[in-house]
Amino acid sequence: MDFLNAIVALSNFVLIPAIAYGSQLALGALGVTLIYGILRFSNFAHGDTMAFGTMVVVLVTWWFQSMGLNLGPLPTALLALPFGIIACSALVIGTDKLVYKFYREQKAKPVILVIVSMGVMFIMNGLVRFIIGPNDQRFADGERFIISARDFKQMTGLQEGLAIKTTQGLTVITALIVVALLFWFLNRTRTGKSMRAYSDNEDLALLSGINPERVVLYTWLIVAALATVAGTLYGLDKTFKPFTYFQLLLPIFASAIVGGLGSPLGAITGGFVIAFSEVTITYAWKKVLTYLLPENLAPDGLVQLLSTDYKFAVSFAILVIVLLFKPTGLFKGKSV
């Protein structure tokens, strides 16, 4: 019984949150990795792209809510998601035409593009704060739990409760669908194949008649969709605050680099590696250990390796360790 309680406590506080967070990171990292693979620079504006897409979703959600439109148990934000994706696509494609295209044609060094993306980051950040303000916004509605802790206790008779939030379940399911679609697109469709060809060898791809502008256009469309979905899921799970999205840049980049920049499979793996290490290292293990260990060995303290405020330190440490021992990431990434 104690063993079961330990497992339930572990799932409740570590496994389920980490899986949900990992899916969000993976979606974000996929966007970063795609830009890196096709456009060949690290996009510092990605966090703010996510914030912009999510902002549109939040605004449309509020509009729907005011009209009384909802999805019953599911959050209304799902209905608003397509609008967010469309707005976000328009924004990134506009940015590309106005800003990035010029440097692409000049064949500017990647580091210049990174600095350019810093400027874009400023503008997007300002835009989001200008429209929705710098504060926390809640937009989640519908049923809060798939299983609440109390129901679970009643069902099983265990001491520990297991709560699964709707948003957590939704995150994992959505992430699975999106990733499946993305891999189908990259591996089965003509456009997807041309994207992979372009990413592998630009010159050869150009020689075989692939239109680079088309490839870039599709990349931005996919990136906008991924960013909006990732941002919305994160916002539903926690809350929407522009600055938090900017800060997400670090774990997202860590995920993409740990997995190997330019490798979609790597981005997903990296997302889960980062999420699991963040959650396990900042979790207070007292409860789980008390169930598992004999009574006289039960810990006095919280058995927390690092306080939760240091979660950035964790993703960063993982990043450094992987880079020192496997410089191209777990899955062989590119190095431009």
Next chain:
Amino acid sequence: MTDTTKKIGLFAIVGLLIVLTGVIQSWNTALQILNMGLISAIMALGVNLQWGFAGLFNVGIMGFVALGGLATVLVSTDPLPEAWSAGGFRILLALVLGAATVVAAVLSYARLAKGKARTLAMLAILVVGFFLYRWVFDPAVEAVEAINPAMAGNIGGLGLPVVLAWPVGGLLAAGVAWIIGKTALGLRSDYLAIATLGIAEIIIAVMKNEDWLARGVKNVIGLPRPVPYEIDLQQSTAFVDRATSFGLTATTASTLWVKLLYAGLFTVVLLILLWMAQKALHSPWGRMMRAIRDNEVASEAMGKDVTRRHLQVFILGSAVCGIAGAMMTTLDGQLTPGTYQPLRFTFLIWVMVIVGGSGNNLGAVLGGFLIWFLWVQVEPLGQALMQVITYGMADDSALKAHLLDSTAHMRLLTMGLVLLLVLRFSPRGLIPEK
């Protein structure tokens, strides 16, 4: 137009902008802009050393600036002997233990033969070391933080003159830069960017959460000053008489005089650093740095140790940022870790360097002043602009209220726009590298 007249002209324009602020708004604001402009110029010099000289992409400036601020607290606040007897030395011991653990792990990795045994040995050292460290560290921290938590709760400082904190801030930043450089400089340019971005966040997280160090988010206020206090000036008859002879009230004169004194101090530091940076740029060392920046492979073939040189310039640039950070905390008179934000302390400095002209010290200084001026003045200008735009709208319209409320965020938009425009139409900046 010759090169020199262009430079003089550009600096004159910035000077004129600040003087105009004094005439139109108030001299107090103008001097505030001048003081922070001086500090920003020093930060921009530091970044220019790294990016302009050596092409190192450091986006962790905020961390080094914050370390400078930390140095100010540790050097200038009053010593708290009771904190040291309660657990200060034990904290030091714990930190030494922690460092020893890392060193032992690195050594075991470097010395032992490759294989499973090595991995296990390293992991064992790390795990044992970590628990030992926490075992020594935690009770000591609790003891220190329990002492008078409303006012102190930290280990206090050394009680030395605050100006001394400026070089110490530089040294502290240099030390941390050495550690970062050792691990991260071998990496590719964008990895270095992410690594420094992460380090800066970690430094801020440490400063926010380690209350024993500098009180964390409880902030340290009332730091000692290198210049007299306004209230003392107002009580000195000699000062009041002189102020009246200029036709100023004692209050106005004292605030202006204090700011002028700060400006004098900062100008001295800026001039010294600028002179050193110019000397470095035109020395063989500076030429070597630019050679490495422009072609690493060729320089390596010429026998230059690229990694070592990178480490050197990374440390130097970070030290300059640390000095600027210590100066800024001195000017503010308080350390508030919650106010360090990457957009303001990292990316804004980058805008300064790019707009001013990367690779040119004078350009960086100009960029520091100009961008700081814009950063401050965009808000009132935006307010005025919004007044005009919303002039025709009804007074109770929600849109009008929203637009007027949001002008505070105009500065981010403006900075991004300025950066993009300069990169597009004048990629080498206002005063380009020769």
